[in-house]
Every structure is written in structure tokens, then in C-alpha cells.
Amino acid sequence: MYLSLYRKWRPRTFDEICGQEHITSILRKQCDTNRVSHAYLFCGTRGTGKTSSAKILAKAVNCENPINGNPCNNCSSCKAIDSGSATDVLEIDAASNNRVDNVRDLRDEVVYPPSVLKKRVYIIDEVHMLTDSAFNALLKTLEEPPEYVVFILATTEINELPPTIISRCIRFDFSRIDTEAVNKRLVYVAEQEDIHLADGSAELLAQLADGSMRDALSLLEACSNGSVGELTTETIRNVLGLAGDETIYSLLSAISDKNVPVAMDIVEQVHRSSKDISVFIDDLSLAVRDIIIEKQLVKFGKRGKLKSEYLNVCEKFTPEQLFYISSVLEETQSRISRYSVNKRVVLEMSVIRMCDKTVSDSPKALAARISELEKRLAVLSATGLNKNFIETESIVETPEIIKSEENVATKDISHERIPFPNISEIYEFISDNPSLLSFLKKSKVYLQGDVVIIASEQFTIDMIKIESGNMLNDAFVSTLGKSVNITFEEAKQETKNESQVSFMDEL
Ligand SMILES: Nc1ncnc2c1ncn2[C@@H]1O[C@H](COP(=O)(O)OP(=O)(O)OP(=O)(O)O)[C@@H](O)[C@H]1O
Ligand SMILES: [Mg+2]
Ligand SMILES: [Zn+2]
Known part of the structure; x- marks a missing residue:
């Protein structure tokens, strides 16, 4: 039997x-x-x-x-x-x-x-x-x-x-069985069953089992069924639909280079290989965590779990950038689990935000931008370039900050900000585009002189920008009978978490 x-x-x-x-x-x-x-x-x-x-x-x-x-x-x-x-x-x-x-x-x-x-x-x-x-x-x-x-x-x-x-x-x-104990039992059972485990396979399975020995053994069975020779981590990843380290670190590398086309290619590959996007995001988060820990350990002359071939990716990021990426990933995951959205689209939006931190105005994104500028300045001064050059360079690098200040300046301060008066007409106007409509309904819309302010969660703002084309502008123009400026504002969260407070203080 x-x-x-x-x-x-x-x-x-x-x-x-x-x-x-x-x-x-x-x-x-x-x-x-x-x-x-x-x-x-x-x-x-x-x-x-x-x-x-x-x-x-x-x-x-x-x-x-x-x-x-x-x-x-x-x-x-x-x-x-x-x-x-x-x-x-x-x-x-x-x-x-x-x-x-x-x-x-x-x-x-x-x-x-x-x-x-x-x-x-x-x-x-x-x-x-x-x-x-x-x-x-x-x-x-x-x-x-x-x-x-x-x-x-x-x-x-x-x-x-x-x-x-x-x-x-x-x-x-x-209690959940610790990874080390699961690992040992897996090695023992594999030996008895004549399953040859390659280096790292037992560790990977134990990690995936998350403390359940039954899951660990079921995973071992699923992965070794029908496979010949050694059971490698690659086979495990393929059978279970996990992306390889290669994919994860290439994506992080593309993000640090702000290379949106390459990053989108990688997301496309993950999507096409029918790997689960949520699992992929978890893997990415784990990799980011490993890099953050590695960066801290290196300061003390120690090494963590990060494989040496990925140390170069580690050097590309400042800690602030990593914390920013980690917070975006966390948000992405919770969005995916809360709403039945197209996982791939959500991941793409998040990757774009990670590549181009100027898209987001969150304190973490600002901190990441500042730390990046500091890093560039440090490189420039270390290479002995004169101060003038550094100054012009840094101005060239910060047009977005200036632009956003200009935005604020163009808001007509002689007018008070009021809730947009004829919002139902706007809803009516865009009713042909139900997703734009639903995202706009999740936002607060204000009018201040000639400026329309749309305040919402960052994700909603991104989606409105993608969905609207000229439609939104046309809607406001036709409702108000004059041209307007539309600006977006990330809605403040009700309770700031501690890290945000400290970032704000630093800023
Ligand atoms: N602590 C353990 N040591 C060794 N093997 C274990 C251990 N826990 C579970 N297993 C393996 O998992 C299988 C299922 O374990 P068991 O039925 O005792 O779990 P359980 O705690 O009763 O789970 P459930 O809550 O799902 O009923 C066992 O047949 C055994 O192979
Ligand atoms: Mg039981
Ligand atoms: Zn007996």
C-alpha cells in the first residue's frame, strides 16, 4: 500500500x-x-x-x-x-x-x-x-x-x-518547529528514502515549511516525485513556482539603476512563467531583508546569509532606499490581499515607484532621495571635483523637488481650499470609465482658486494618473467652464507610524 x-x-x-x-x-x-x-x-x-x-x-x-x-x-x-x-x-x-x-x-x-x-x-x-x-x-x-x-x-x-x-x-x-530541526529531519528522511538532496535543498524546504513538519515532508515528496538524480534548489523552485535568486537580484539591480524597461521585462518574465506574484513579492521582501541585515553586519566585519555573488547588489543601495523598497513591497502585498486587483499591474506600478522615487512623495521616498543625493555628493567630493561642480550637479539632480515646490507656489493662496462643489457632474462625465470613477470616488477632491487638488492614497493616485488620460482634465474644464490645474496630494495616514515620524524629524 x-x-x-x-x-x-x-x-x-x-x-x-x-x-x-x-x-x-x-x-x-x-x-x-x-x-x-x-x-x-x-x-x-x-x-x-x-x-x-x-x-x-x-x-x-x-x-x-x-x-x-x-x-x-x-x-x-x-x-x-x-x-x-x-x-x-x-x-x-x-x-x-x-x-x-x-x-x-x-x-x-x-x-x-x-x-x-x-x-x-x-x-x-x-x-x-x-x-x-x-x-x-x-x-x-x-x-x-x-x-x-x-x-x-x-x-x-x-x-x-x-x-x-x-x-x-x-x-x-x-510550537512551530525551528528550521534547524526540520532541516535535520528532512536530511534523515531523505537518506532513508534514497532521495539525494543537493546543497541548500533541505534548508530551502525547511524555510518554506514555516515550522510544520508535515508541510516539510509533503514538500519534499512533491519535489522529489518524478525527478531523477539530485534534488536541487532549482528543481524545488520550479516545482513550487518560486522565482530563482537570479531573477530577484536582477530586478533589485534594475531598480537601483532606475532601469524601468529591464525591470518591466523581469516582471513580465515572472508573470509568463506562471509563478505566483504574491510569492514572488514575498521572495523579494526576504531578499531586501537579507540585504539590509548584510549591510549592518558588514559594518562589524561580519557576513550574513547573502551569497557573495550578490554583494554587489547590496552596495548599490543606501539603507534608506532599502527601507523605502521594503515599505513599498509591504504595501503592495497588502493591497493584493485586500482587493481583488490584477496582481501583475499592481506589481508593475510598485516597481515603477521603486525605480523612480520622485513619483512618490512619502517621507520614506524623500529620505531615500536625500540619501541618494548624499551618496552622489560623497562620490563627487571623493573624486576631487570642485565644489562648484558639485553644486550645479546637485541642482540638476533635484528638479523634481523644485517642481513640486513650484506646484505649491502656483496654488492660489488667496483662495481657501473647499471641497469640490459639483463633484457629481465630474462623476457623470467620467462614468464611461468605471475604474477611473471608482478610484476618484476613493479620493477627496478640493478646489482652491484655479487648482483642483485630488488627495488620496499613493496607489489610488497612480491608478488615476494611468487611467485618466485627458478625460479628467476635460471633465473639470467642462464642469467649471475654465481651464484648471490638477495636482495630486498623498493623503496623510491617520496614525503616523514611528519610522515616518523619525524620518520627518530628520528632514
Ligand atoms: N515534531 C515532529 N517530529 C517529527 N515529525 C513530525 C512532527 N510533527 C509532525 N511530524 C510529521 O507530520 C505528520 C503529521 O503530524 P501530526 O499528525 O502529529 O501533526 P498535528 O500536530 O496533529 O497536525 P494537525 O494539527 O494538522 O492535526 C507526522 O506523520 C510526521 O510525519
Ligand atoms: Mg492532528
Ligand atoms: Zn510495547
Whole structure:
């Protein structure tokens, strides 16, 4: 019979459970000294060993020849429990037996001593699925169970359990398994299964599994199925639709060079290769984080995780630029998850913003622009060019700042800013373009003399600029009967976060 890897490699002793030593050591000790409690609650993230531990515990309390509290897995009790033929060990899946009747049956049964084994063990998995009345019935049994009964409740959703149940059990919290422990187990299982892991493959899988051993083993299986020879990180990336480091660092490099065409090409490639854009953004964020950490470590003469072939990308950015990119990526990801937008278009817009920081007026973007200017000045003065040259150069480099100041100056300060009076006419005018309409509706529109001010989130502003063409201008001209200047203003967020405040202070 074919068993998937994670089922085949279910741990069979407490010692085989990885990364939960804080739990297994206690359970083993209790079994060893015969001080087993009557009710346990195993909670925590999925795929971390709750059900496995419950089965091991059921065997350990009944084993005829336990070894330091571990079940022997060889005696008739262990074998009967493993094969599911032991009538004294009952596994109940609360997801499908959640009614009060099921629990009542259980309550009626509990009064009979075990027929063959030492203890009657009830494993109630997914216990949070029980109905309220089923919980109440269970509570009665948990209160005064006969001494030959052991309850083991398991759940991922501790918050959905009534406190009365929780307080009657010894509770163990199964934590996410750390990457190192997952890594080691993967190497072990691969060896037993004759799967050859290339350098870095186990690490990559462990990282992707995010603390779940079941996920780690499923990923290993998915990636090694049908592949011949060594399992490389490249195969893993291909099977799972992850972009390679190459792609990620080329994109970052294009961003630092402000090379929009190359950057767009890379986004197009990612899109065409049917890699998931959200996963790609996560990968980009991780790479940016690695670079930020590397930059800090280098100051102390240390090295981080960044591969040496990408150190040159690291040198292209100032820390402020990296923080800016990281904040844009974060925003992009949350936009994608909040709205059902075209992921590719959103990524393209964000990449353009990252390439051309002058498009954004956020404090982080300003800080990034200033730090870039400082870097250029430092290079110029280091190369011994005279001061005059530096000054003209820096003026040439900052037209956008001047332009935006001009914009402010052109706003007619003799007029007060008022909410745009005939906004419904504007809506009417652009109703042929529903996406422009919806983005404009998300914005605040003001009139100040001859200036129309559209205030919104940066993303909305970008979308209005892309969508509108001449339409918006025509709308205002026809509504007001005169020519106007349209300016955009990034709407202030209600609560500034700390980093923004400190950037503002510095500015
Ligand atoms: N701590 C661990 N050590 C070794 N293998 C583990 C561990 N946790 C999980 N596994 C592997 O994952 C599989 C599933 O584990 P298990 O059923 O115990 O997880 P669980 O915590 O009950 O998950 P769920 O919450 O989804 O029910 C096991 O068969 C085993 O292969
Ligand atoms: Mg389970
Ligand atoms: Zn045994």
C-alpha cells in the first residue's frame, strides 16, 4: 500500500518527535514513573506532532515493555494500538462526531474498565469542533473520570475551547518547529528514502515549511516525485513556482539603476512563467531583508546569509532606499490581499515607484532621495571635483523637488481650499470609465482658486494618473467652464507610524 511520506514517517516514540522536547520529556517522565494524568490537551500549529504524540502516549501507557517511558512498539499492546484493533484505545475525530449523542455514548462507555489493556485511552482530535452541548457532556466525564481512563484532546484552535474544558486538562503547547530541526529531519528522511538532496535543498524546504513538519515532508515528496538524480534548489523552485535568486537580484539591480524597461521585462518574465506574484513579492521582501541585515553586519566585519555573488547588489543601495523598497513591497502585498486587483499591474506600478522615487512623495521616498543625493555628493567630493561642480550637479539632480515646490507656489493662496462643489457632474462625465470613477470616488477632491487638488492614497493616485488620460482634465474644464490645474496630494495616514515620524524629524 502506498503511504505518503509524512504518514510513513510518523514518529513512533517520544524521542523521534522533533523540536518539542519541552513536551516529550515531561510525557516520557510521567509514563516512566507511572504518574500519568487523566486529561491532556495538545494544542498548537498544524503539523507539529499533536496527533503523533497522542498516539505515542496511548501506546506508552499501555506498553508491556516500555523503554525509559517510550513505547516499545513491539509488544502485543503496541501492535494492537498501531493496527487500530485495540478496542480500548479510541480515536474520535470531533470534526465528524461532534454531536452530543457521540459524547453521551462515550460517557456511558467510560464506566466499563478496559477489556484488554491497562488503560482506556480516548484521543479526541480537532476537539474544537464539538458542539456546545457536546462540550457540556464531555465536561461531566472530565470532572471525575475513572482512574483507568486517559483523555487526550488535540486542537489547532485553543481559542474555540470553553475555558472550563481547558482548565480540567494538562495543557501542552506545540510550537512551530525551528528550521534547524526540520532541516535535520528532512536530511534523515531523505537518506532513508534514497532521495539525494543537493546543497541548500533541505534548508530551502525547511524555510518554506514555516515550522510544520508535515508541510516539510509533503514538500519534499512533491519535489522529489518524478525527478531523477539530485534534488536541487532549482528543481524545488520550479516545482513550487518560486522565482530563482537570479531573477530577484536582477530586478533589485534594475531598480537601483532606475532601469524601468529591464525591470518591466523581469516582471513580465515572472508573470509568463506562471509563478505566483504574491510569492514572488514575498521572495523579494526576504531578499531586501537579507540585504539590509548584510549591510549592518558588514559594518562589524561580519557576513550574513547573502551569497557573495550578490554583494554587489547590496552596495548599490543606501539603507534608506532599502527601507523605502521594503515599505513599498509591504504595501503592495497588502493591497493584493485586500482587493481583488490584477496582481501583475499592481506589481508593475510598485516597481515603477521603486525605480523612480520622485513619483512618490512619502517621507520614506524623500529620505531615500536625500540619501541618494548624499551618496552622489560623497562620490563627487571623493573624486576631487570642485565644489562648484558639485553644486550645479546637485541642482540638476533635484528638479523634481523644485517642481513640486513650484506646484505649491502656483496654488492660489488667496483662495481657501473647499471641497469640490459639483463633484457629481465630474462623476457623470467620467462614468464611461468605471475604474477611473471608482478610484476618484476613493479620493477627496478640493478646489482652491484655479487648482483642483485630488488627495488620496499613493496607489489610488497612480491608478488615476494611468487611467485618466485627458478625460479628467476635460471633465473639470467642462464642469467649471475654465481651464484648471490638477495636482495630486498623498493623503496623510491617520496614525503616523514611528519610522515616518523619525524620518520627518530628520528632514
Ligand atoms: N515534531 C515532529 N517530529 C517529527 N515529525 C513530525 C512532527 N510533527 C509532525 N511530524 C510529521 O507530520 C505528520 C503529521 O503530524 P501530526 O499528525 O502529529 O501533526 P498535528 O500536530 O496533529 O497536525 P494537525 O494539527 O494538522 O492535526 C507526522 O506523520 C510526521 O510525519
Ligand atoms: Mg492532528
Ligand atoms: Zn510495547
